[in-house]
Amino acid sequence: MNEKGDILSEKNTFQGAIFDVVDRQIKTPDGLTVRRQVVLHxxxxxxxxxxxxxxxxxxxxxxxxxxxxxxxxxxxxxxxxxxxxxxxxxxxxxxxxxxxxxxxxxxxxxxxxxxxxxxxxxxxxxxxxxxxxxxxxxxxxxxxxxxxxxxxxxxxxxxxxxxxxxxxxxxxxxxxxxxxxxxxxx
Incomplete structure (x- = not known):
């Protein structure tokens, strides 16, 4: 139930004072390959x-x-x-x-x-x-x-x-x- 995806690649696209934004390519637990922007806070x-x-x-x-x-x-x-x-x-x-x-x-x-x-x-x-x-x-x-x-x-x-x-x-x-x-x- 708490399966993690495999992060295939990650690029930092923004570095801020209280959060960063990364662009990730992820292979999800159900086998999809997706691209997502994630706010790291x-x-x-x-x-x-x-x-x-x-x-x-x-x-x-x-x-x-x-x-x-x-x-x-x-x-x-x-x-x-x-x-x-x-x-x-x-x-x-x-x-x-x-x-x-x-x-x-x-x-x-x-x-x-x-x-x-x-x-x-x-x-x-x-x-x-x-x-x-x-x-x-x-x-x-x-x-x-x-x-x-x-x-x-x-x-x-x-x-x-x-x-x-x-x-x-x-x-x-x-x-x-x-x-x-x-x-x-x-």
């Missing part, structure tokens, strides 16, 4: 970050400009995994950098891949827990993230109204909805 994390405010459970969301749609998008915070980092370390680092919140624990919920027809990027959807404190945000020089807090019901409403359309947010919301016991434990 580092793996990422997105995370569900719960906080308690005034005896109410809220979730941290990030409003950030995204170049693909040329618009701001709201989602669970996310970021790239740095060289040498594991997903847990990356999620805890990104939480501190983008939200200013410091958590002690992170666990992988799902491994998400989208647009598999042209990219190798994987996103680890994480659940953060054990909020340890708050500090200053530390954005990369080319990013600015606005923090938003939403209850589960507000998150659901924003998704149903198509105000939140990102895969990590929708998958994370669905996971929370499937696991009401987790909501009670948070």
């Amino acid at each position: 580092g793996d990422a994390v997105a995370f569900i970050a719960p906080v308690h405010i005034d005896d109410q459970l809220k979730f941290v969301l990030a409003a950030e400009y995204r170049a693909g749609p040329n618009a701001e998008r709201i989602s669970f915070p996310a970021g790239l995994i740095n060289d040498g980092e594991d997903p847990k370390t990356a999620a805890l680092r990104e939480a501190a950098e983008e939200t200013g919140l410091h958590y002690d624990s992170a666990e992988i919920i799902y491994l998400i891949s989208t647009s598999e027809g042209f990219t190798n990027e994987k996103t680890y959807l994480m659940l953060l827990s054990d909020l340890a404190g708050k500090g200053n945000k530390k954005f990369d020089k080319d990013e600015f993230v606005k923090t938003k807090l939403m209850t589960f019901d507000e998150l659901e409403e924003a998704i149903l109204k198509h105000q939140i359309t990102t895969a990590p947010a929708i998958i994370g919301y669905q996971w929370l909805k499937m696991h009401p016991e987790i909501l009670k434990q948070l």
